[in-house]
Amino acid sequence: MTPPPPLGVFDSGVGGLSVLAELRRALPGQDLLYLADTAHVPYGARPDDEIRALTERAVAALHAQGAGAVVVACNTASAFSLTHLRERFDMPIIGLVPAxxxxxxxxxxxxxxxxxxxxxxxxxxxxxxxxxxxxxxxxxxxxxxxxxxxxxxxxxxxxxxxxxxxxxxxxxxxxxxxxxxxxxxxxxxxxxxxxxxxxxxxxxxxxDSGAAVARHTRRVLDAAGLLAPDTTAGTVRYFVTGDPARAAPVFAALLAETMHNGEEPHRAPAPRIERLHT
CATH class of the missing domain: 3.40.50.1860 (Rossmann fold)
Structure with missing residues (x-):
């Protein structure tokens, strides 16, 4: 049986790692692609059209990497882009709603x-x-x-x-x-x-809405026939649009916090991060 495509997860920066942690708990068998648009973070003060354009480029990049669905793990991008993205891409697009x-x-x-x-x-x-x-x-x-x-x-x-x-x-x-x-x-x-x-x-x-969006994502993937079985552990690939070396220490600290409740995050190894142009 052909495995389902990976799930893309996008945020303007490292904040979406909090959602990624919930997705990993809810979808233990799913392969995940995490993209942080570190070259353009933060999004919050940018014009509406620019937010939509940056988000579309990021989702397109994840789709090109094989993602079969994307979680827009960014409140600002979700606030402006969900309808536009769902018209543009023929795959499930899941966004965040404030809790x-x-x-x-x-x-x-x-x-x-x-x-x-x-x-x-x-x-x-x-x-x-x-x-x-x-x-x-x-x-x-x-x-x-x-x-x-x-x-x-x-x-x-x-x-x-x-x-x-x-x-x-x-x-x-x-x-x-x-x-x-x-x-x-x-x-x-x-x-x-x-x-x-x-x-x-x-x-x-x-x-916050991380756990709720993870539960919703599982339901969406299941309904679309994209849910991976929980029998084997899924993998995670990390991408940034900026400098991977600069992002790595912050990724390591925040990933450790999501896994170990904040205990000694500085001891976590830096994850492998790839650069992805959008």
Missing amino acids: VKPAVQATRSGVVGVLATPGTLRGTLLADVIREWAEPAGVQVLRAVSTELVPLVEAGKADHVETRAVLREVLTPLAQAGADQLVLGCTHYPFLAASLRAEFGDTFALL
Whole structure:
């Protein structure tokens, strides 16, 4: 029997590794191709048309590498590109939706926060889920935005005094307003958990959509006949559009964090990363 094609996973940078970890848990037999557009990260402040164009080029590159489906593991790219991609490519395209629904269901204060990039806040997906879930429940959604956090994670500073200062500035108003749930509206942001805990303790429950999108991806692949059996372990290939050597230490640290709950990530070996032009 011919094995199913690999699943492509795309993000503007290293943040999608948080989604990749959930996909590996949900799809242990699936071969995966991870592409980080490190030559153009961050996407959040870019014009809408440029975000769509960069995302299309990345998905086309993964398709050329043999991907039979692609997870757009980037909230900003998902906010602007999903409809366009589904019209352009004859394969399943799976995107991210901010985890507003579980935040609304879990809140006791009636106030939830969303930490996102400017691009995600401009897009329609966030507004749609707020309208569908928060407004009928009478839950107030407060938005916080930063252009600094993604570059800090990309620079290997997810748990750093500089990062904590940014989080303190942008999230203190949400804490003071009584938010008890914080939706992490960017795949880079789960890697900020240690900094968030250092600054805010248990003020916020942290929610992201990685596990949910992994479960959804399994259902989509199964329905399309693209799901690999779980009997053998799948492989992962890593690609970047920028400098592989520069990306390798950050990849190693964040991959170790997803596998070992943050214990001594600096001891993880650097993964083999290939350069891919899009």
